[in-house]
Amino acid sequence: MDGIPWEIIFAVLGVVVPIIAALYEFVFIGRKRLGYRVQMDTTATDVDSSQYAGALQQFPLSENERLIAPSFVLLRIENIGASPIDADDYAAPENVDAGIAVEFPGRRVVGMMVTELSDEFLRDSFRENSGLRVKDNVIELPKVSLNRKQHYKVLAALDRVPDKTGAVRKAQPPKVVGGIKGGVGRGRIRETKNQIGTPRNAVALIGFLVAVILAQVSVSVATQDTPLDCAQGKLTVVGSTAFRPVLDEAAASYVRTCPGAQIEVQATGSTEGLDRLDAAGKQGENPEVVAFSDGMKTDRYPRLLPRPIAFSLFTMVSNKESGVQDLSADRIRQLYAGQITNWNQLNGNDVPVRLVSRYANSGTRRTFEQHLLLGAREPVNTSDDCRDRAPGAAPGAVRCERGSTEDVLNTVATTPGAFGYVEAGAAEQRADVFPVRIDGQPATLEGADQGSYPFWETEYAYTYGEPKAHSLTAGFLRYLVNEVGRDIVRSHRHKPCAELANPMLCRPA
Structure with a gap:
């Protein structure tokens, strides 16, 4: 079992x-089905209680013949199938014009009429010689063609028939006899409710x-007992601060799904994360540590295995007092080369340029140097508070360094003329800084994928060797690339690698 x-x-x-x-x-x-419904079968035997009873007893006979026990029957004939019924479909010989017979045991028909046609064109089916006739206690109905859900009604006036002793016979329900060829079951007409x-x-x-x-x-x-692919234990996630919002949300979601797991996120920078993973691996095989890095590692980590996770966007940001929201890539390189020291040189406000950068171990800084500075290194640090030049510092724009994406954003927001670079999703959440377009292009995944926006990078997850299949490390990495993980990645303005044209390289086509 x-x-x-x-x-x-x-x-x-x-x-x-x-x-x-x-x-x-x-x-x-x-298939073709013919049905009938007795909608009324009522008597008028208590006629002596009404001063108008004579009208019921006399209708519709002559003055010399009175009804003994009048009754009225309203019968509905209908197409209850999904297919039309033609005159040729009735289960009656071709030389017989009637298709349905209605018998009233114990009663005789003293009058009848066809009423309430579902469609006016059905009237032609009841003209003279159509097969509509009365024979004592039987009403014969013609072979009426009925489309799906069409119907007609027959109203009959009846009187009970006395037996040989003169006693009035008990009225029986009407018997409807008829059918169609090729219908459900034996094709007989079916009573409906x-x-x-x-x-x-x-x-x-x-x-x-x-x-x-x-x-x-x-x-x-x-x-x-636990959801699919859940693992137990403790996992430490280190590395990129730019990717930290994704890692925090994914870790919390995984722990909610898998209560036996503990995941701690310690994002202090891509290079420092790789160093910690490498050191943990050298102390013991398959450590439960995963490092995330903005961009590919260097050759100094030969035992670390990469897995592309997301295609990430970065953006330049400026303090609102700079008066600048669009710069060419050449102008950005001139800023970091010390050639521009005041924003009025770029038709901005008369405010000194203050460059807010990341520490040397930052993957975001490495991405900035590679994609916008074209491989050149940033200038030396000249300030600690990002406002005033340190004594003896080299001339040029003031430049300082901060340790995380959030620290850069806070410094740019509060320092007049400040200018820096951060992960695009984090910048989008802030209303106190200006995202700066590059060559007129905003930071969009479409623009980066099509080659018009230059500031992007692939986010990699690194493990020390291949993790065990049922380890928490392997389970968390699988979680990041499944549907839930992709939704989290996408919600922070990154693009899952699986959604790119070349998911293995995870870069623009």
Whole structure:
């Protein structure tokens, strides 16, 4: 029993049974079907209680013949299938013009009329010599062509027939005889009922589907203590501060899903994260440590294995007092070369340029130097507070360094004329800084993917060697690239590598 895939069985039942029900309803039952409904069968025997009783007793006979026990029957004839019924479909010989016979046992027909046609063109089916006639206690109805859901009604006035002793016979329900060729079952005309409320077939199907869902839930609870791909233990995530918002949310989501797991995020910079992972690996095989880096590692880490996770965007940001929101890549290089020291040199405000950079171990800084400075290094640090030049510092624009994305954003927001670079998603959350376009292009995934926006990088996850398949390290990395992880990555304005044209390289085509 343990090897039976009950979840799959219940899922298949939940799909197959409604399909069978639909086929039964629309293919089998939906063939040609003729139905009738007795909508009224009432007597008028208590006539002595009314001063107008004579009218009922005399209708519709002559003055010399009175009704003994009058009654009235309203009969509805209808097409209850999904296919039209033609005159040739009636199960009656071709030389017989009547298709349906209505018999009233114990009564005789004293008058009748066809009423309430669903469509006016049905009237031609009841003209003279159409087959509509009365024979004592029988009404014969013609072979009426009926499209889907069409109907007509017959109103009959009847009187009870006394037996040989003169006693009035007990009236019996009408008997409707007729049928169609090629119909459901034997093709006989079928009595229908007024439908009030939800059909029993629909209630039964809904009940079945509810039972299948409850069974699936019960099986899942009984056979699986923890969600699929959950691992237990403790994992340390180190590295990129630019990617930290993604890592914080993904770690919290994984722990909620897998209560036996503990994940601690310690983002202090890409290079420092790689150093910590390398040191942990040298102390013992397969450490439960994952390092994230903005861009590819250098050759100094031969045992660290990369996995591309996301395509990340970065942006330049400026303090609002600079008056600058769009710069060419050449102008940015001139700023970091010390050739521009005041924003008025770029038609901005008369405010000194103050460059806010990252520490040398930052993957974001390495990305900036590679993509915008074209491999050149940033100038030396000239300030600690990002406002005033340190004594003996080299001439040029004031330049300081900060240790995280958040520190750069806070410094740029509060320092007049400040200018720096950060992860684009983090900058988008701040209203106190200006995102700066590069050559007129905003920081968009589409622009980077098409080659028009230059400031991007691939975010890599590194492990020391290949992690064990059922380790927390492997489980968390799989979680990042599945549907939930992709949603988290995408929500922070990164693009999952799996959604690029070349997911293995995870870079613009």
